[in-house]
Amino acid sequence: MRASIWALVKKDFREHATHLLGVLVVIAVSQLLPLLLGPGGVVPALSLALLPVAFLFPMLIAYWLVGMEKAKRTLFLLRLLPLSAHHLAIAKEVVALSMLLLFGAVVVVARSLVLSLQEDHEMGVLGSFGTALARWIPIVMVLLTQLALFLYLWLDYRLAGIIIVVIWYSGVFLVFFYPNELMPLARLSERWSFIVVGHGIAVLLVLGLHSLMVRLLERKDWDRLATG
């Protein structure tokens, strides 16, 4: 079974290598922009700089891994393999998580580079929200990616994309426009007990979405679907 999953992971990375490389370059360039702006620019705090565009990563990953397989009917080919829906979902999740890690790594490396080279840059104010976001962004991204995989599997890719955007910008809207109202929550989110419970709930949600994906993979006739 491990060989089957590994073959699927390799296949997905080969299939999307160009897309992935393109996005990594765009991320790196966008993070290195302050270097091009010259001295005196403001480098926004990492977590806040990512906020408006972070939803794109789960969307892209889900579209590559699920939307395109649905559109080209190759998901049916995968379901014909002697591989359970559970293992197929795991393979997709492994690829998604790896891609997410790559995106994150490029952001962090590029950002560190900028900060080390441009000491005269003014650092954006991180504040409580920024600190909280920095702590929570990884698990939120994992959860959002899992949700995107499920939605792209369940729905048409356009509808799935719209739902992700709406969910993400609802959160962004709250953070930017109601910072005072959310302040108690931000303070609470710094407590270790809250972090542990919050991450635990997120992991349970990820597992729940995995079960739903498995159920969908098992129940639908993927040969009948012509569109992603």
Next chain:
Amino acid sequence: MPVLEIRHLWKSYPGFTLRDVNLSLKRGTVTALLGRNGAGKTTLIKCALGVIPRDRGSVRFQGVEREYGEVAWRRSVGYVAESHPLYDWMRVEQFLRFIAAHYPTWDDAYCQQLLERFRLDPHKQIRELSHGMRVGLALIAALAHRPILLLLDEPMAGLDPIARADFLQWLREDAIAPEAGRAVLISSHILEDVVAVADEIVIIRHGEVVVHASLGDLEREWRILSVASWTSAQQWSAFPVIRGRDGSVRLLCRRQESEGLVAELTARGIAVLDVRAPTLHELFLGLA
């Protein structure tokens, strides 16, 4: 023991029901699955393979009941889907390597032989392959792990006559060779090809199996009556009526009913010109 045994299989979709299907596929035989578009052939194959869940009934593979969701037994099954889903961006050899990773019994030497047999260049990109070559590739992917059950859903659709002849020759010589110990189920609309290879015929109509017998048995059991002076007003609900493009009219009935039918037609003033065994084409037109 049959390789595959389907008992009382039911599957419903909105507007379609596969009802109480019973079928068994024996080693070393080719069974042809015939029926009109939408009759339920593909649904039956997918239910048998466990790609879609069945509502009721059982599927036994080599004598063992296979529940829906079990997938390990599929390592002994080869399936060529009507839609031939393939990764167009891959090269032929790359695709075969990807498929091979899922089958412990994959035979590289046999795969190479099949590539030569179907004249496929392993370095060619899949998007550059013709329809016939894509079918060939799907067949290689379904066969190189030496399955003991081969399910072919409309494999000859869209093939040119030479490719079809090659395919049929391969099916006769290789796919059901005694040493393979394999059972083959093939669905097709090309009846002349079916006659050339099939040992057993299954005709499915509106989700129901109406005939399951060897071609010889069908020829013995059914009769065609060619009649003259038939008007469009005359309907015979009890027997299927086959109208030819040349205006000829034939009735299909069971052998034991033929004498009574001849007498009844004669009594109604309809002359019976000929009574003979039906062709598969006539059986299909009458029953499917």
